[in-house]
Amino acid sequence: MCYNQHMESYIHILLDLDDTVFDFPQSEKIAFGKTMEKLGIDNVDSICKIYTEENIKCWKQIEQKTLAREDMFWKRWANTFEVANIKVDTPFLEINSIYMTELSKLGIYLPGAEDFLKELRALPGHTISLITNGTSQSANGRIKASGIDRYADYIFVSHDIGYDKPDVRYFECVLNTIKDPDKEHYLVVGDSLTSDMKGANNAGLPCCLFAKDGKFPEGAEILRIDHRASSYAEILNILKG
């Protein structure tokens, strides 16, 4: 591996998946629609909005360790149908299972993401890791369905590791696998303040906040954000130095 030591050189790119290179809302919407179809429930769009919010709430609680990941599997459905005021006979865990099966088939790239990954892959002397908070079934299924694994040296799914971003133990597992002790060689790239940026801060790793639409989330001032990028080209520029 060859690089100029006098330049800022990131060698190991730790790339978040959802809303960084994958269009999660799109996958979620399709999987949700198919699940409701199987349950015979109409008015899918308004319920999907509720589900999206309840699911995000559950994941925030997992990040904050106020909810166990296993409980999320039924809780997001219980909350959704309670807010939507809909009675369902199918057990929540069964609904979750239908949904996860559908979701695991859907790995949808954001516009430009696959070209970005190809350019990233072509950069000499770099490693690419996919870092994602997700369940084994849906994350690994979506990775396989998209074929994104062909661009990655390493894949870290939180459910497989046993810790979720921003837990420092998640990032310790990443560093132990890549086996480069110099933290300045890593760059965490992601859209989330609470999992990606906070995780990078917790682990002492450089980070780049990505907002594909240029709308950066509020609340960044309490964190160390080393770079900001609102396009894939900007991320590549940071890496090329």
Ligand SMILES: [Mg+2]
């Ligand atoms: Mg994300």
